[in-house]
Amino acid sequence: MNLHELTIEQATTGLNQREFSSVELVNALLERIEKLDGDIGAYITVDPDGAREAAAKADQLLAEGVRAPLLGIPVALKDLLCTKGVRTTCASRILENFVPEYDATVVSMLKNAGAVILGKTNLDEFAMGSSTENSGFHITRNPWNRDHVPGGSSGGSAAAVSARMCTAALGTDTGGSIRQPASHCGVVGIKPTYGRVSRYGLVSYASSLDQIGPITRDVRDSAILLNAICGHDPSDSTSADVAVPDFTAALTRFETDGLKGMRAGIPEEFLSVKGLDPDVEKFFLNAKRALEGLGVEMVDISLPQTDYAVAAYYVIAPSEASSNLARFDGVRYGLRESSAKDLITMYKKTKSIGFGAEVQRRIITGTYALSAGYYDAYYGRATRVRAMIRDDFKRAFEKCDIIISPVAPTPAFKIGENVDDPLTMYLTDIFTLSTNMAGLPGISVPCGFSATGLPIGLQMMATHFDEVTLLRAGYGLEQTLDIKGRFPDI
Amino acid sequence: MKITQKDVEYIAHLARLEVDETLLGKFAEQISTILQYIDKLKDADVSGAPLMSGAALQSNVFREDVVQNSPGPDVTLANAPQRHEDFYTVPMVVG
Numbered sequence: 088m089n090l091h092e093l094t095i096e097q098a099t100t101g102l103n104q105r106e107f108s109s110v111e112l113v114n115a116l117l118e119r120i121e122k123l124d125g126d127i128g129a130y131i132t133v134d135p136d137g138a139r140e141a142a143a144k145a146d147q148l149l150a151e152g153v154r155a156p157l158l159g160i161p162v163a164l165k166d167l168l169c170t171k172g173v174r175t176t177c178a179s180r181i182l183e184n185f186v187p188e189y190d191a192t193v194v195s196m197l198k199n200a201g202a203v204i205l206g207k208t209n210l211d212e213f214a215m216g217s218s219t220e221n222s223g224f225h226i227t228r229n230p231w232n233r234d235h236v237p238g239g240s241s242g243g244s245a246a247a248v249s250a251r252m253c254t255a256a257l258g259t260d261t262g263g264s265i266r267q268p269a270s271h272c273g274v275v276g277i278k279p280t281y282g283r284v285s286r287y288g289l290v291s292y293a294s295s296l297d298q299i300g301p302i303t304r305d306v307r308d309s310a311i312l313l314n315a316i317c318g319h320d321p322s323d324s325t326s327a328d329v330a331v332p333d334f335t336a337a338l339t340r341f342e343t344d345g346l347k348g349m350r351a352g353i354p355e356e357f358l359s360v361k362g363l364d365p366d367v368e369k370f371f372l373n374a375k376r377a378l379e380g381l382g383v384e385m386v387d388i389s390l391p392q393t394d395y396a397v398a399a400y401y402v403i404a405p406s407e408a409s410s411n412l413a414r415f416d417g418v419r420y421g422l423r424e425s426s427a428k429d430l431i432t433m434y435k436k437t438k439s440i441g442f443g444a445e446v447q448r449r450i451i452t453g454t455y456a457l458s459a460g461y462y463d464a465y466y467g468r469a470t471r472v473r474a475m476i477r478d479d480f481k482r483a484f485e486k487c488d489i490i491i492s493p494v495a496p497t498p499a500f501k502i503g504e505n506v507d508d509p510l511t512m513y514l515t516d517i518f519t520l521s522t523n524m525a526g527l528p529g530i531s532v533p534c535g536f537s538a539t540g541l542p543i544g545l546q547m548m549a550t551h552f553d554e555v556t557l558l559r560a561g562y563g564l565e566q567t568l569d570i571k572g573r574f575p576d577i
Numbered sequence: 578m579k580i581t582q583k584d585v586e587y588i589a590h591l592a593r594l595e596v597d598e599t600l601l602g603k604f605a606e607q608i609s610t611i612l613q614y615i616d617k618l619k620d621a622d623v624s625g626a627p628l629m630s631g632a633a634l635q636s637n638v639f640r641e642d643v644v645q646n647s648p649g650p651d652v653t654l655a656n657a658p659q660r661h662e663d664f665y666t667v668p669m670v671v672g
Binding site: 510 | 580592594603604610611615621629633640656657667
């Protein structure tokens, strides 16, 4: 048994039966990180001492007979989530030495559940990007082919799960940043409904779109991790005060009822998207047939605003970013360029040295969209399109329970291929960002491999707070396709 | 919408950024391309559509105004680049 390959469920069984200890599990993963991460670059910060200490505590509790779903399980966190006493950089030079004084709510919840935090994973700076090439520190390579990107912005978390350098991870998703890297790295990722998971302690990029979610080896692990992080939090005013179901029950439901009676919508607008890779199309259709084989009825639906979604998103997200990132001004935390003689110059020099090119581009685009004379034409219009996108989904979900689509138009592209072409990079978010605009949940489940051996995922979306249906369908697909448990050759 | 290097400099100033001179040309070009794409929003028929600024299901959240413990100045100022006693210090504001 290779400890580093275990799912959460397998590891929990082993820990509970005392076949191995949490310290042994953590050490196996730390050895993997030591050996491989110089090449992959999934982590920004590894915390071996903290992890071993937490694992020893978990072992103590296990010895006392305590049993809990995440007790002793090593997880990695996207480095956008505040961790008390462990630096949180957002992959930005401006926060290179920032050590939070508190844990994000999800981090407290994981720690209270007995999970072990292995370290903090790489991302596009402040989550702005789709390839993890915008990190202020280093790029992350795709474990399936190191000449390719892992996707982004949660590329470090997806690569760490895929390369078996953690048992599971958390990412964040503002326009596809969990689902797209999960797809590119051959793992499962869920973006929960907006409000399902507290954002307290998540460094904000676009507050009305950001959501934290799991990236795991399989659907069951995503359900287990979701169980641990969902719930109302008074510290986040957008956190939803709704009941949290047992997400693993969705899997039992599949085992008893299959997917009979489920209706899946395919948006006609998605199939005519330009630049859809033939392998992506092939495995999308293959997954569709697999779902049909499980009893899912396919229905035609329409999301008429699809053509405007990317444009509206790239007004709203940068606008919110330009406001959110104003706080990094060298006064309260982070970098300060101290040679400046006056306050305004200090602000300017600090931000310009601290922020990378993509962050600066988005701040400028957002500031422009919000500036006098342009506000109505850009931000105002984009928020109206957003309402129309939400209404499109509402109408669609009257006809179906889930909507299926590819995650991204192509498998993971080559490192450097889109770096100087931000618009082309933005357009790759076409299938994922509408769910963020509408606040809906979405999942990416591996559904095939391209001719060159790169993973491809299927996206499924559901109506607000219906992650259970996504997990049930995702689990069904996973059990049916013959690709479960495949690992990259490293 | 096409924007010039001068526009980039001006907007950057509004955002309290100082774009490196070697990047100004590239930014003007890239941001123009992005804005030209975004301009397609002008073709969208948004008549009657409300503004949707957030995705949260609730519109407002109220709670009792209860006094809670403060973390105290040492926690609050722990990451301050410069402090003087219990204050942040900044360079000259008014010359």
